[in-house]
Amino acid sequence: AQSVTQLGSHVSVSEGALVLLRCNYSSSVPPYLFWYVQYPNQGLQLLLKYTSAATLVKGINGFEAEFKKSETSFHLTKPSAHMSDAAEYFCAVIQIQGAQKLVFGQGTRLTINP
C-alpha cells in the first residue's frame, strides 16, 4: 500500500527565507504525488501535483516540488517565504494502478516569523 511521511510536524522560517517541507513516499507502483495546503479556517486546496511528466513541478504562490525517484522524495520549496504562506501543508500520494484512494501525510504546520 502507498504511504507518505512528512518530516517535521512544525517548521518555522523567517519572512524572506527559504521554505523547505520534506515528504518521502512509499509505493509499489509509479505514484502520482501532490501537495495540498490548508490556510487557517479554510478547506484544503491543491498546491501542485506530479503526474509522471516533468519531475520539477511548479504550483501556485511560487511553490515548487521536485520528484526524485532515487530518493523516493517530493519535497516542497519556495525561495522566499511570505507571511501569507503560514498554513498547514499536506503531502499526498495516489497509485496510478490498483487502489486509487488518495493517502495523506500527517501534515506540516508552517509558521512565518516577521
Add this chain to the structure above:
Amino acid sequence: GAGVSQSPSNKVTEKGKDVELRCDPISGHTALYWYRQRLGQGLEFLIYFQGNSAPDKSGLPSDRFSAERTGESVSTLTIQRTQQEDSAVYLCASSRDSNTGELFFGEGSRLTVL
C-alpha cells in the same frame, strides 16, 4: 454548485447519540471521498465512492460508521452511538474521477462529542 458543500458546519452532540453529516459534491464529479481530521493530526481516509462501483470502505474505523451515496450526488456519513474519540473535523472531497488525485474539498463538519 460551485464547490463542495458540507453540513452542518458544526455539530455538538452527547455521547451515545447518532449523527449524520452531509456532503454535496461538485456537479459532474463521479468520485467522492470522506476523510477525518483529528485535532493536530493528518487526514485519515474513511471511505470513497467512484460512480456505480462498490465503495472502498477500508478506512472506516468501526461498524458504527457508515456512508451512503445516491448516484453521483449527495453523500451522508452516519456515526452511530458516538464516542468522544469521534470528535474531529470530517472532510468531504469530490473529484472528476478517482484516477487524478485532484480533490476539491469542502470546509468540513466539526463534530464535538461531549
